Amino acid sequence: MIKKAKGRLRLLVSMLALVVLLSSCGGGSSKPENVNGEKVTLQFWTIALQPTFTPYFNRVIADYEQKNPDVKIDWKDYPYDAVTNKLLTSIASGSSPDVVNLNTEFASQMGSKGAVVDMNEYLSPEEKAAYFEGIYNSTVINGKAYALPWYTGTEVLYMNTKLVKAAGLDPAHPPKTREELSEWGRQVNRKLGKAGYAQQLVSKLFAIDGIPILNKEKTAAAFNTPEAVTMINNLKKQMEDGVILKEDADFAQQVKYYAGEQVAFELAGPTFINFIKTAAPDVYKNTIAVPVPTGKADVRLSNSMDLVVPTKSAHVNEAVKFAVFLTNAESQTAFSKAANTLPSTKDSIKDPYFTQSDQSLEAQAKVVSAQSLDKATDYMVGVPNAKDVNSAVTRAFQNILLNGTDTKQTLTALEEEVNDILKQ
Amino acid sequence: MIKWLRSESFTAWAFMTPGLLLLAVFVFWPIIYSIPLALTDYSVISDTHYVGLANFEAAFKDRNFLISVWNSLVYVLIVPFLQIFSILMAVLVNSRIPAIKIFRTTYYIPVVTSMVAVALIWSWLLGNNSVVNYLLIKVGIISREIHWLSDSNLALYVLMFITMWKGLGYYMMLYLAGLQNIPQDLYEAARVDGASRWRLIVHITLPLLRPYILFCTLISLMAAIRVFDEVYVLTKGGPGTATLTSSLYIFQKGMEQFNFGYASALGLIVGAVIGVLSIIVFRFNRKGGVNPY
Numbered sequence: 001m002i003k004k005a006k007g008r009l010r011l012l013v014s015m016l017a018l019v020v021l022l023s024s025c026g027g028g029s030s031k032p033e034n035v036n037g038e039k040v041t042l043q044f045w046t047i048a049l050q051p052t053f054t055p056y057f058n059r060v061i062a063d064y065e066q067k068n069p070d071v072k073i074d075w076k077d078y079p080y081d082a083v084t085n086k087l088l089t090s091i092a093s094g095s096s097p098d099v100v101n102l103n104t105e106f107a108s109q110m111g112s113k114g115a116v117v118d119m120n121e122y123l124s125p126e127e128k129a130a131y132f133e134g135i136y137n138s139t140v141i142n143g144k145a146y147a148l149p150w151y152t153g154t155e156v157l158y159m160n161t162k163l164v165k166a167a168g169l170d171p172a173h174p175p176k177t178r179e180e181l182s183e184w185g186r187q188v189n190r191k192l193g194k195a196g197y198a199q200q201l202v203s204k205l206f207a208i209d210g211i212p213i214l215n216k217e218k219t220a221a222a223f224n225t226p227e228a229v230t231m232i233n234n235l236k237k238q239m240e241d242g243v244i245l246k247e248d249a250d251f252a253q254q255v256k257y258y259a260g261e262q263v264a265f266e267l268a269g270p271t272f273i274n275f276i277k278t279a280a281p282d283v284y285k286n287t288i289a290v291p292v293p294t295g296k297a298d299v300r301l302s303n304s305m306d307l308v309v310p311t312k313s314a315h316v317n318e319a320v321k322f323a324v325f326l327t328n329a330e331s332q333t334a335f336s337k338a339a340n341t342l343p344s345t346k347d348s349i350k351d352p353y354f355t356q357s358d359q360s361l362e363a364q365a366k367v368v369s370a371q372s373l374d375k376a377t378d379y380m381v382g383v384p385n386a387k388d389v390n391s392a393v394t395r396a397f398q399n400i401l402l403n404g405t406d407t408k409q410t411l412t413a414l415e416e417e418v419n420d421i422l423k424q
Numbered sequence: 425m426i427k428w429l430r431s432e433s434f435t436a437w438a439f440m441t442p443g444l445l446l447l448a449v450f451v452f453w454p455i456i457y458s459i460p461l462a463l464t465d466y467s468v469i470s471d472t473h474y475v476g477l478a479n480f481e482a483a484f485k486d487r488n489f490l491i492s493v494w495n496s497l498v499y500v501l502i503v504p505f506l507q508i509f510s511i512l513m514a515v516l517v518n519s520r521i522p523a524i525k526i527f528r529t530t531y532y533i534p535v536v537t538s539m540v541a542v543a544l545i546w547s548w549l550l551g552n553n554s555v556v557n558y559l560l561i562k563v564g565i566i567s568r569e570i571h572w573l574s575d576s577n578l579a580l581y582v583l584m585f586i587t588m589w590k591g592l593g594y595y596m597m598l599y600l601a602g603l604q605n606i607p608q609d610l611y612e613a614a615r616v617d618g619a620s621r622w623r624l625i626v627h628i629t630l631p632l633l634r635p636y637i638l639f640c641t642l643i644s645l646m647a648a649i650r651v652f653d654e655v656y657v658l659t660k661g662g663p664g665t666a667t668l669t670s671s672l673y674i675f676q677k678g679m680e681q682f683n684f685g686y687a688s689a690l691g692l693i694v695g696a697v698i699g700v701l702s703i704i705v706f707r708f709n710r711k712g713g714v715n716p717y
Contacts, residue, residue, distance in 0.1 A: 084679065088468045113682060115469035247574045248662055253551075262553055310469075388681045395488075399664030403576035417487075 040315050041072045042322055043097035045087070047305070049339075050077035056338040064325055071318055087310075091115070096312035098319035099326075101150065104138045104378050107306045108386035111139060111146030116308040118144035122320040130329060135302050135344045138378030141218060147306035148327045149344035151335060153269030154300045154369040154376050155292045157181070158276075162286040163264040167191040174290040178208065181265070181293040185243030188264045195242050197265040198249035198257045201397035203390050205235065207377075210297030213393070214422070218384060221418040224411045232400055232407050239401060248398055259283055267292055269303060270340055270365045289365035291372065300369075302376035304344060342370055349373055388421045455695075462689035467682040479689035489690060491665045492673040493697065495580060499648045499669060500701070502584045506644050507637060510592050514599035515625065528600075532593040539590065543657035546586050547573070573659055576666035583667055586654050591647070595640050602636035603629065638709040642702055649698050670694045 049057070061073045076097075078086050084106065090096055102110070110116045120128070120143070128136065131149050139147040161171045167188045175181040185196020199205075206213055209231045212222040239246045245263065247253070258266045259280035266272060277284045292300060307323040309316055325331060332343035333351050340362055343349065354370040357363040383389055396414040399405045428434055462479055466472045483489050517528045534542060549556050550572040560566045572582045610628050619627070630637075652671040655661060661668035661676070674694065678687030 088679075088682070092468045109682065110469060113467050113470040115467075246571060256551075260553070312469075385681070391676060391680070395662070395664050395668075398662045399576075402571075402574050402663035403666065405664070413487075 039070055039072050040318050041074050042099060042315060042319055044073050044075045044099045044322070045083065045097045046075070046077045046101040047080050047083050048077065049101075053335075053339055056335060060326065060331055060334070064322060068318075068321075071322070073322065091310060091312050094312075096310045096314075098309060098313040098315055099323050100308050100310065102147065102306055102308055104147070104304050104306060105386045105390060107139045107147040107308050108141065108383055109388075110308065110310075111141055111144065112384040112386070115311055116146050117311055117313075117316055117320065118146065119148055119309075119320065119323075120145045122317070123148075123324065127324060130345050130347065131327075132344055132346060132373055132376060134375070134377035135304055135373075138302075138304060139306060141384050147308045148323050150305045150307050150327050151332065151339065151341040152302045152304040152344045152373070152376070153271065153342055154302050154372050155267045155269055156289045156365050156368050157292045158258070158266040158268065158272060158287050158289055158365075160258070160261060160264050160283060160286055161288055163188060163192060163194065163261060167264070171288060171290075175293045176291075177293050178295045182238055182241075182243050185238070185265070186241055189242030192264075194261070195245045195257075195263045196238075197243075197263045197267060198245040198247065198254045199267070200250055200254070201248040201394055201401060203383075203393045204301060205231070205397065206393075207299070207301055208295035208297060210295070210299070213389065214383060214418075219422060221415040221422075224415040228411060229407050232397070232411075236401055236407075246402065248394070248402065255279060270342070270362070270369060273362055273365060274340075284361065287361055289361055289368055291368050300372040300376050302342075302344075302373070302378050304378055340366065342366070342373060344373075346374075385421050389418055392417045392421065458688040458691055461685055462692055464685045465683075466685040466688070468684060469682060472685075475685065479686045480693070482686065483689055483693055488665055488668060489670075489673055492661075492668045492670045493694065495665075495668055496649045496651070496670040496694070497697075498580060499584060499587075499651055500645060502588050502648055503641060503644050506588050506591055506595060507641055509588070510595035510640070511599050511630075511633070511637075513592060513596040514603055515629065517596065518600055518603045528597075531596055534590045535593040535597075537590075539653035540657055542586070542590055543654045546654075547658055550582065574663050576663050579659055579663065579667045583651075583654055583658060586658075587648070587651060590654075591644065595644065598640055599633060599636055602633045606632045634709070638705070641705055641709075645701055645705060646698055649694065649701070670697075 044061075046057075057075055061075060065071060065073060083100075083102070087097070087100060107116065120140075123145075128145075135149045135152055136145065138149065139145060157174065159171055159174065164171050164184070167184075168191060169184055169187060175184050181196070188194055188196055203213055206223050206228065209227065211225065211228050211231060214220065215222045235244065238244045245257065249257065251268070254263075254266060254268065255272070255275045256279075257263045259276055261280075261283060273284070273289075276287065294300065307327060309319040309323060313319050327344070329343070329345040329347035332345045333348040333353070335341065336343045336348065337353055342354075348354070349370050353366075355367065357367045392414060396410050396417075400407050400410050463474060463476060464472050465475050465479075513531060517524055517531070548554065553569070554572075556572070557566070557569045560570075561568070570578070573579050606629065610632075611624055614624055614628060650671050651669055652675065655667055655669050655672050656675070659667045661672050670690070671694075674687050674690045677683045677690060
């Protein structure tokens with residue numbers, strides 16, 4: 001009996017020793033280069049841009065390396081779903097990339113954790129002034145800018161003219177406000193039995209009506225107001241009236257509904273066109289793009305991609321310099337032309353490319369959205385722990401709009417939850 | 425030494441070592457390592473600080489976590505249904521009826537299909553203006569669309585149904601193996617004594633399937649509490665917290681919000697819940713419990 005127990009104990013101890021030994025075989029941290037005049041290699045990561053935009057990046061990287069002979073850029077591209085895990089594992093194993101393309105929400109989340117450098121420390125006032133202020137400020141938390149804005153998109157209103165005309169509406173005089181859009185949606189529902197549009201239930205809904213998510217100091221929730229109750233109850237009514245689909249529809253679902261002509265409208269950025277062109281060529285032919293109807297706040301919301309430099313980068317100075325180069329007006333104009341996106345730099349939209357339209361849907365959407373960039377603001381401006389806040393808000397919206405919980409009570413509980421998140 | 429090299433235990437260890445090594449690296453070590461992690465605010469991307477039991481205290485005050493554990497426990501309700509239906513299906517496909525191999529294969533197809541693919545297909549079947557709603561309205565069973573996945577009273581049960589639908593074939597195969605191990609002469613002796621088909625199942629099949637029932641109940645119980653794929657693909661835990669399961673919440677806290685210390689604490693609590701439930705199942709299946717004799 002004792003012999004058996006000893007044997008088991010020995011086995012357990014040797015197993016544990018083996019495990020500890022194996023776990024110590026981790027990746028070593030990257031050492032700063034350039035100490036003896038050697039070339040610095042910058043790890044540059046993007047999200048879902050290969051192979052479509054490989055020629056653009058090869059060109060811009062070659063250009064940068066020619067101007068900076070002591071720097072070599074190692075460009076890697078990852079799918080959207082994989083980049084988070086990849087970034088976490090790289091940082092954990094001590095081989096952090098130097099320049100990473102992230103969205104605003106993720107960049108703010110990393111900034112809140114102190115994981116990316118404050119760009120304000122590195123950029124001159126002139127360099128900062130090159131970007132649209134509303135977009136540059138989207139990742140500013142406590143005066144620290146955690147990312148440089150890169151390519152962006154503002155929403156436009158896509159309309160299925162076939163359905164709109166069938167409902168007795170005139171696409172030549174599109175709705176200009178959210179109220180008018182609701183009326184159009186009601187008419188589409190009445191006449192055709194289809195919904196107006198599908199929508200994702202995110203914090204953006206507050207921003208459309210000018211309801212601040214947080215107070216000015218970003219220390220507490222600020223959305224628990226009578227205006228918010230009215231706004232949410234109005235959304236509830238619109239769902240009951242068939243203006244908005246009673247569902248929390250992500251972008252992929254929205255594409256599906258619009259392509260299947262189950263909704264007459266779509267509020268989305270220019271990338272929506274590529275999806276609809278592939279999914280439903282006939283619907284694409286009947287689609288026009290017009291300025292997005294604004295809510296009470298009269299703002300147009302941008303949805304930006306950013307460049308961040310992780311604090312664990314071994315070459316912070318070189319990385320920031322490259323990020324500035326990639327997001328300057330010249331580089332951004334070229335990228336916008338290649339990728340049908342919008343730039344976040346003021347000088348870029350002076351280019352004729354953003355003012356002239358050949359009446360194609362792509363050109364309509366581009367011109368319409370480029371005109372609103374100076375008014376554009378990201379809806380998650382400077383929100384610490386943006387991901388946590390967003391998922392809490394989404395859950396609350398779903399509870400009220402889909403599960404039928406009391407608006408005021410749910411908002412009060414959400415306020416408490418967001419305040420707890422901000423204390424973390 | 426040479427004697428040991430020729431022994432049966434050496435052979436056994438030689439076969440087990442590769443698997444044990446993999447388990448050590450990918451299972452045992454993460455479990456052990458999560459214990460110290462749960463006592464910190466580890467986030468991978470920033471400095472780590474010791475926080476003591478703060479993560480555990482926060483967990484028991486975290487309404488969303490408590491809801492997620494409750495939803496996972498509700499999910500366990502599929503276990504008895506899963507066992508009953510898979511045993512019945514195994515009995516069915518164990519009979520000598522024509523084209524039985526086609527049935528076996530058909531029932532097993534969902535098992536070998538990726539859960540993500542299965543979930544996507546079900547999302548098309550159950551979404552707005554979906555095939556299921558269309559057919560039910562046409563037949564006259566329902567008068568207007570049912571929001572299967574965005575109705576908080578339905579969504580969790582719909583997910584449970586999908587999990588059950590996918591798992592049936594797997595457990596059916598395990599029970600089929602069990603059924604084919606039962607000596608046929610026992611049945612023949614009972615038939616000679618005039619036992620009906622039902623009595624054969626109750627007095628021979630079920631008692632002799634007991635080890636299989638224990639095994640299947642345990643693994644399906646663990647799978648039910650750990651359910652992730654279908655919830656992540658179909659509802660992301662929504663609407664609200666209606667389908668938020670513990671695995672999904674732990675994933676959100678760790679991989680999406682970088683609170684790995686907190687996520688480790690949640691993982692340990694859920695692990696303890698699974699441990700307690702497993703012990704109950706073991707106790708229930710020792711002598712006592714359901715005695716078919």
